Amino acid sequence: MFDKIIRTKAEILKALAHPTRIKILESLRVGERCVCEIIDELNVEQSNVSQHLAVLKKLDIVNFRKDGLRVIYEVKHKEIFEILILLDSLISSQIEENVAILGGLKQKRAKSS
Amino acid sequence: MFDKIIRTKAEILKALAHPTRIKILESLRVGERCVCEIIDELNVEQSNVSQHLAVLKKLDIVNFRKDGLRVIYEVKHKEIFEILILLDSLISSQIEENVAILGGLKQKRAKSS
DNA sequence: ATAAATTATTTTAATATTATAATATAAATA
DNA sequence: TATTTATATTATAATATTAAAATAATTTAT
Structure with missing residues (x-):
């Protein structure tokens, strides 16, 4: 359908x-x-x-x-630009997540040393 | 850049x-x-x-x-869904435009007959 | 008409994507 | 342990996409 x-x-x-x-x-x-x-x-x-x-x-x-x-x-159509803007926002989120994960790893290493 | x-x-x-x-x-x-x-x-x-x-x-x-x-x-990420929704809206606009163009053509034919 | 400038199209070789089929892995259960 | 179930991976042949090069088409100016 x-x-x-x-x-x-x-x-x-x-x-x-x-x-x-x-x-x-x-x-x-x-x-x-x-x-x-x-x-x-x-x-x-x-x-x-x-x-x-x-x-x-x-x-x-x-x-x-x-x-x-x-x-x-x-x-x-304006939607095209809106899609590109959403992609910016998506990529920002993805990068932030990776930064957070990296931060977590660093903390773990600090503790276990 | x-x-x-x-x-x-x-x-x-x-x-x-x-x-x-x-x-x-x-x-x-x-x-x-x-x-x-x-x-x-x-x-x-x-x-x-x-x-x-x-x-x-x-x-x-x-x-x-x-x-x-x-x-x-x-x-x-919610952006993915938002992109898909924007695509719906874009395609709707495209279809509406084609309908309008078709309407214009029909009117022209009616006049010139 | 010829030439120059701008854009479009076609051809081609390299690369990427796809669905299918076959095989592998991993967890649950007998 | 062997089997079954759910999912993943790999190999492959067909198809699509890409950039580059060459050529074409169109408009303007000379």
């Missing part, structure tokens, strides 16, 4: 799941950007940026419009 | 980006579950469920504890 939706979720997540594509999206957090700006900002090959933008386009994550030679992209 | 964090984000997203793993996580939304329950619920091969759980374990997305023969899993 709702298998189609689950598959779509997986596809969207897969589209997000690449360092370069995450960098592109974070670069679009402040608003529209042309491909040339993204290329400059990320220091990635033009054709590679284009390929990654194609992945984001295919999943309807970004919009684009042409302005002369330039092509200007933007993120279509 | 912060390249390590971006790569970690990508890895977590990749771990989420599979239909079976999404189903596992949604099955864990109500709380802990043993592997056997997950297998029953999802109708997926045991070894395959185990492999997918290993992916989630590796990225610190789930916790597990043993109880006799059973192994009981749970999702570690």
Whole structure:
């Protein structure tokens, strides 16, 4: 039941799941950007940026419009940014946990010495 | 800068980006579950469920504890569920947009006939 | 029309992911 | 101890993703 939706979720997540594509999206957090700006900002090959933008386009994550030679992209839905923010929060929690575990270990060693 | 964090984000997203793993996580939304329950619920091969759980374990997305023969899993951080909810909301928006576009097309055809 | 600038597409080789099948491990029980 | 039950691991073949290179397409300017 709702298998189609689950598959779509997986596809969207897969589209997000690449360092370069995450960098592109974070670069679009402040608003529209042309491909040339993204290329400059990320220091990635033009054709590679284009390929990654194609992945984001295919999943309807970004919009684009042409302005002369330039092509200007933007993120279509705020949820994308919210997901990236949640990931920050998740990673912070994970790091905090590891710090706590490490603290516990140190205490144990101190006691048993 | 912060390249390590971006790569970690990508890895977590990749771990989420599979239909079976999404189903596992949604099955864990109500709380802990043993592997056997997950297998029953999802109708997926045991070894395959185990492999997918290993992916989630590796990225610190789930916790597990043993109880006799059973192994009981749970999702570690609420952010995971929040991400899945945001995906629902995103997909709803996408569908609504397509409906609107379709409506516009229909109106155009009606006028020009 | 030609050239230059910007972006997109295609091809390819390397690498990663996947499901399935077979095997292994570990705990409970007979 | 042998068997059964629940879960994990490993091997493998099929498929997908990736970056890089080459090429194409489109718009502007000369």
